[in-house]
Amino acid sequence: MNTSELKSQLEAEISRTKKIIGEYKEMSQPISPDDAIGRLSRMDAINNKGVMEAALRQAENKLSALQSVISRIDSPGFGLCVSCNQPIPIGRILIRPESQRCVNCAR
Template sequence: MGSAELKHQIEEEIKRTEALVTEYKEMSQPVSPDDAIGRISRMDAINNKSVTEAALRQAENKLASLKSVISNIDSPDFGICVSCKQPIPIGRILIRPESQRCVNCAR
C-alpha cells in the first residue's frame, strides 16, 4: 500500500471522527431544569450525558492523534515503532493510525 492510499485512509478516518465529535457535542448538551421530565428520567439523562462526554473526550483525543499522524505521513519515521524502531505492520496503521508503537511494544 502506497503512502497516497494510506493518506486517503487516514483522511477518511479523520472525517468519520470529526462527525462523531459533532454528534457527541450535540448529545452532551446540558439537561435543562425547565424540561418537564420525571426525576428518574432526569437522572438517566444526566448519566447518559456523562457517558457521552467521556466518548467525546476519547473522540477528540483520537482526532488530535489522527491530525498529527497525517502531518507526519511523509516523514521517514512514519510507520516506525518509537520503542523498538521496527516497522509497524500496515494492518495496524490502518486500524489504529494514531498508534506509534507496534503490537508487541504496545502491550
C-alpha cells in the same frame, strides 16, 4: 500500501471522527430544567450526558492524534516500529494513531 493510500484512509478516518464528535456534542447538550421528564429520567439523562462527554473527549483525542499522524506521514521512518524497525500495520495506525511500536514490541 503507499503514502497516498494511507493519507486517503487517514483522511476518511478523520472525517468519520469529526462526524462522531458532532453527534456526541449534540447528545451531550444540557437538559433544560423546564422540560418535564421526571426525577429518575432526569438523573438518567445526567448520567448519559456524563458518558457522552467522556466519549466526546476520547473522540477529540483520537482526532488530534490522527491529525498528528497526517502531519508526520512524509517523515522518514513513519510507520516503522521504533523498537524493531518493522512496518506497523495500517490497522493499528488507524485504531491507535499514537502507536510507535508494532503489536509484538508493544507488549
